[in-house]
Amino acid sequence: MTMSNRLKIALDVDGVLADVMSAWLARTNPGRLVPITTDDMDRWDFWDRLGIRRRDFYTELDDCWREWRSVPPTEQDLAGAVSSLCKLGRVDIVTARSADTNPFVKLWLDWQNIRYAGYVSVPYGAMKADLDYDIFIDDSPLNAEAFLKKGKPVVLYVQPWNACVREEREEEEAPRVYRISSLAQAAEVISSCGAGSSTAGHMGSDVR
Numbered sequence: 001m002t003m004s005n006r007l008k009i010a011l012d013v014d015g016v017l018a019d020v021m022s023a024w025l026a027r028t029n030p031g032r033l034v035p036i037t038t039d040d041m042d043r044w045d046f047w048d049r050l051g052i053r054r055r056d057f058y059t060e061l062d063d064c065w066r067e068w069r070s071v072p073p074t075e076q077d078l079a080g081a082v083s084s085l086c087k088l089g090r091v092d093i094v095t096a097r098s099a100d101t102n103p104f105v106k107l108w109l110d111w112q113n114i115r116y117a118g119y120v121s122v123p124y125g126a127m128k129a130d131l132d133y134d135i136f137i138d139d140s141p142l143n144a145e146a147f148l149k150k151g152k153p154v155v156l157y158v159q160p161w162n163a164c165v166r167e168e169r170e171e172e173e174a175p176r177v178y179r180i181s182s183l184a185q186a187a188e189v190i191s192s193c194g195a196g197s198s199t200a201g202h203m204g205s206d207v208r
């Protein structure tokens with residue numbers, strides 16, 4: 001594997017670029033006696049503990065995307081942060097969702113002036129790990145586990161539901177988790193780890 005290979009970066013949407021949970025709270029809370037807050041979202045399947053069925057939860061998320069202008073960005077200047085990432089390699093949007101929401105997500109990305117090379121949609125998050133990327137930027141603790149199992153490093157966008165993911169590695173050679181609290185840090189983390197240089201093996205194809 002040569003170091004000249006361009007780094008392939010997979011960038012998630014929900015929970016990394018799009019604050020879809022805020023849109024969901026705004027949609028779901030008016031019908032509830034006890035409002036749900038971000039404090040309730042301290043694990044991936046928090047909805048289960050609140051008595052919400054998985055199917056209903058994901059249907060409501062899809063409904064939020066149908067009104068894509070109601071979905072706020074996770075932070076200001078996402079466009080700038082993604083553009084910094086694009087200088088480090090090929091950045092594809094890699095998202096797990098119902099296929100019928102893809103058009104809305106693409107409109108939203110345009111709306112946010114986010115530029116990317118390719119757009120890949122899979123039905124289930126864990127399927128991302130089988131795709132040919134060197135590094136994943138994601139917020140799902142389940143996906144993070146799947147990436148690490150495949151020997152791929154993860155830049156984990158910090159959210160209440162992924163607080164359980166540990167950064168420490170059991171072995172020095174094992175792929176690791178890099179926690180970031182803003183997307184601008186993703187480019188910093190990837191470049192400081194030497195993407196495209198002699199230490200690219202930590203984050204790039206050599207770990208496979």
Ligand SMILES: [Mg+2]
Nearest residue numbers: 012014015139
């Ligand atoms: Mg996500």
